[in-house]
Amino acid sequence: MGLVHGEEMVLNIGPQHPATHGVLRLQVKTDGEVVSQITPYMGYLHRCFEKHCENVTYEQVIPYTDRCDYLSSMSMNFGYVVAMERLMEIKVNERVEHIRVVMAELQRIASHLLCTGVFGLDLGAFTPFLWALRDRERILDLFEMTCGARLLYNYMWIGGLSHDIPTGFIESTLKFLDEFEPNIDELENILAHNKILVERSADIGIMPKDIAISYGVTGPNLRASGVNWDLRKNDPYSIYDRFEFDIPIGQGMKGTVGDCWDRFYVRIQEMRESVKIIRQAISKMPKDGDVHQNLPKKIRPPKGSIYARTETPRGDLGYYIESDGSAIPYRLKMRSPAFTALSVMDEIAAGWLLSDVLAILGSLDIVLGEIDR
Amino acid sequence: MGLLTNKFAEDNVIVAKLEKLLNWSRSTSPWFFQFGTACCAIEMMAAAAPRHDIKRIGFIPRSSPRQADVMIVAGTVTMKMAIRVKKLYEQMADPKYVVAMGSCATSGGPYWQHGYHVLKGVDIVIPVDVYVPGCPPRPESLIEGLLKLEEQILEERPLTRKMA
Amino acid sequence: MSQEQEILIAKLVNKGLDGDMDSVNACEDRIVRGKAKAMIMKVKKGTVERPPVPVSPGEESSSKVPDSLSKDDMIALLVNKGLDGDMDSVNACDDRIVRGKAKAMIVKVKKGTAERPEMPLEITESTEDNSQNDIKVEKVQDPFQEIKKMIEEKFPDDIDEGSEDKYIYFKPDNWLNIAKWLFSDTSLLFNSLQCQMGIDMGEDILESRYNLHSMKHDHYLEVRIRVPRSNAKIPSVEQVWRIADWFERETYDMLGIEYSGHRDLRRILLPSDWEGWPLRKDYQEPETYHGIVVPKMKEGWD
Numbered sequence: 001m002g003l004v005h006g007e008e009m010v011l012n013i014g015p016q017h018p019a020t021h022g023v024l025r026l027q028v029k030t031d032g033e034v035v036s037q038i039t040p041y042m043g044y045l046h047r048c049f050e051k052h053c054e055n056v057t058y059e060q061v062i063p064y065t066d067r068c069d070y071l072s073s074m075s076m077n078f079g080y081v082v083a084m085e086r087l088m089e090i091k092v093n094e095r096v097e098h099i100r101v102v103m104a105e106l107q108r109i110a111s112h113l114l115c116t117g118v119f120g121l122d123l124g125a126f127t128p129f130l131w132a133l134r135d136r137e138r139i140l141d142l143f144e145m146t147c148g149a150r151l152l153y154n155y156m157w158i159g160g161l162s163h164d165i166p167t168g169f170i171e172s173t174l175k176f177l178d179e180f181e182p183n184i185d186e187l188e189n190i191l192a193h194n195k196i197l198v199e200r201s202a203d204i205g206i207m208p209k210d211i212a213i214s215y216g217v218t219g220p221n222l223r224a225s226g227v228n229w230d231l232r233k234n235d236p237y238s239i240y241d242r243f244e245f246d247i248p249i250g251q252g253m254k255g256t257v258g259d260c261w262d263r264f265y266v267r268i269q270e271m272r273e274s275v276k277i278i279r280q281a282i283s284k285m286p287k288d289g290d291v292h293q294n295l296p297k298k299i300r301p302p303k304g305s306i307y308a309r310t311e312t313p314r315g316d317l318g319y320y321i322e323s324d325g326s327a328i329p330y331r332l333k334m335r336s337p338a339f340t341a342l343s344v345m346d347e348i349a350a351g352w353l354l355s356d357v358l359a360i361l362g363s364l365d366i367v368l369g370e371i372d373r
Numbered sequence: 374m375g376l377l378t379n380k381f382a383e384d385n386v387i388v389a390k391l392e393k394l395l396n397w398s399r400s401t402s403p404w405f406f407q408f409g410t411a412c413c414a415i416e417m418m419a420a421a422a423p424r425h426d427i428k429r430i431g432f433i434p435r436s437s438p439r440q441a442d443v444m445i446v447a448g449t450v451t452m453k454m455a456i457r458v459k460k461l462y463e464q465m466a467d468p469k470y471v472v473a474m475g476s477c478a479t480s481g482g483p484y485w486q487h488g489y490h491v492l493k494g495v496d497i498v499i500p501v502d503v504y505v506p507g508c509p510p511r512p513e514s515l516i517e518g519l520l521k522l523e524e525q526i527l528e529e530r531p532l533t534r535k536m537a
Numbered sequence: 538m539s540q541e542q543e544i545l546i547a548k549l550v551n552k553g554l555d556g557d558m559d560s561v562n563a564c565e566d567r568i569v570r571g572k573a574k575a576m577i578m579k580v581k582k583g584t585v586e587r588p589p590v591p592v593s594p595g596e597e598s599s600s601k602v603p604d605s606l607s608k609d610d611m612i613a614l615l616v617n618k619g620l621d622g623d624m625d626s627v628n629a630c631d632d633r634i635v636r637g638k639a640k641a642m643i644v645k646v647k648k649g650t651a652e653r654p655e656m657p658l659e660i661t662e663s664t665e666d667n668s669q670n671d672i673k674v675e676k677v678q679d680p681f682q683e684i685k686k687m688i689e690e691k692f693p694d695d696i697d698e699g700s701e702d703k704y705i706y707f708k709p710d711n712w713l714n715i716a717k718w719l720f721s722d723t724s725l726l727f728n729s730l731q732c733q734m735g736i737d738m739g740e741d742i743l744e745s746r747y748n749l750h751s752m753k754h755d756h757y758l759e760v761r762i763r764v765p766r767s768n769a770k771i772p773s774v775e776q777v778w779r780i781a782d783w784f785e786r787e788t789y790d791m792l793g794i795e796y797s798g799h800r801d802l803r804r805i806l807l808p809s810d811w812e813g814w815p816l817r818k819d820y821q822e823p824e825t826y827h828g829i830v831v832p833k834m835k836e837g838w839d
Contacts, residue, residue, distance in 0.1 A: 150419075
């Protein structure tokens, strides 16, 4: 952007591009290599989730919520089940609560592993992607041991769970955690402190605090901008207030607070905190208890509405459920965290080079299934 | 080469049908065009990951349709995307094959009943060779589907003049 | 710390140590809740002794059930308490059979298949005394009522009918000014729009609902605006909360509510040449779209 001004060129990135973010189209207006405006176009994966929810019963909604954010389907189920249990005033027993926390935190580790691997892949580092996928496969083995599915589980039901954890699950999980903790350090050393990655992501795509809050950005993206806000601590649901864990906040170690490197590093630190939570939850888990004990015979919530939020790996997920007293929801709206994260793209990516746009998109960690629903 | 080493005492000439030779060379390394839209795309990535590794059977992922032989349609195709799918299929060079992975690409999947924006099966817009059912199909199912595609390629007859 | 707050904290700490964290979390006052939780942590660690259960005549006996009743009378008492809204005492009953029968009867009375039983005579006098104390405690801890009072003082004309305990209905005309005031007033400071959605309530009414949250004061508010289907126009608040830009586009896409003042109101999820508003209750799927058949052809099976 100097003395020579050329014509503005309009480029399309997508809707099919080799990164795993899905089908998204970014219309980029560039002046040479420098980007002046980005407009995201979505809707290529709009699968009419909300219309389906108005036509099936409350239990049948759970598999549809799985498929919205397919990288963290346990968290999607968890959010819906927390909202429904608040609406119907059902209290589940202690064993169910502890198992839910273990599953949600394992899912958080799996999702962050994929996100960090793909961030490296977008910037050209292929090996850490394979290491991340290798560890993720071990977590998917644990899930498969419990409920039989690798990716879309339909595990958390309203009032309980679909299957109890089998014998050998706790030993396998503890063994996995023992072998996984040094792998986080290895991944951090090869990626986070790597000179090329630092050059390509530090000081780029800075998101200031007030823009983040006004655009509704939540989760690791907001914490990387310096705001200490985590729903597990500030507005606890389930039994998260019994565990001790820290909230990693972006500090601008390699550049400014709120740049791509901070968003990436906060996720690596969150994996360590999740390991802590899983260990505490396993040690406090009651040995007996029936996971099908509090399942209601008929799910007919009272007339009314509720809005409940939970913390998924991408931010805070909200479900607004309006019920008219029958067995089928009247209206269900899912407020997805990736939708708000994508909306801030124009603000933070304008003015950078074209190759930085992909780094910024990768650091926001979006999943198109959740945005388009 | 493994089958033929140290088998013959003198120099020799091998006689085979040309079609069989062409089919054999084409079927063992079809490069696939990774067209992943939704959840099945993650299982396709997991199939290329170290545990299930489809690169060892010859399938290498390519990002551009011009360089690919097989298009694996993994995930739900919507009306907005259907037009682009057709364009991508037309950009691939002959001979080309399509694998419909997952129940959404086969017939609309769990969204068949009230999904106004979902294409009920990708075979409405492009011709499909192999259907791999599942929601999502395990990487092992995908590998079986791809090996079936290889068997199909082995039985083709590209050189014979076709009647009508 | 007032006397009432100290008593409440002691009560919540005892409940929490007995395993019932829900009543601690349900407490509206943030300071009391925070202090109760801190004290629970300290007691668990062992640095502080467990406080004695406070004996204040009003609140204590209203949630306990005296043991000197017969089983039928106990069930009748619990059913009456449950129908009046106090499910805590029903859940607190130790006898599983009595609890189960009481809950089943509550469901039947609500459905209308059984009559509400009479309250056993011994208890009626003391519950009358306790009810006044309960109301007094609730009023102090309910931030929604205070917010509602402030809104009523500032914008009395704009409140529409139907405002209940958790949400407020506004008229659409002055909504932008109200939103600016909600965002900037120092005691409210609603700086985060959590969720905005549209809903088709039937009978020719469309609603647009906003869930607001203040990160500094940690209070919530739900705002609803009602418009008729024939004239569905609401002022846009995208200048106040920037995320309203995309939320409103999505509501326009799905339901057809127009937001006046929005700088770029067009479809966001569906293609721009799609016809109809899908989430309306009377939506009919189109037969074809660009030559592609939309509904699934299912000859032979339903």
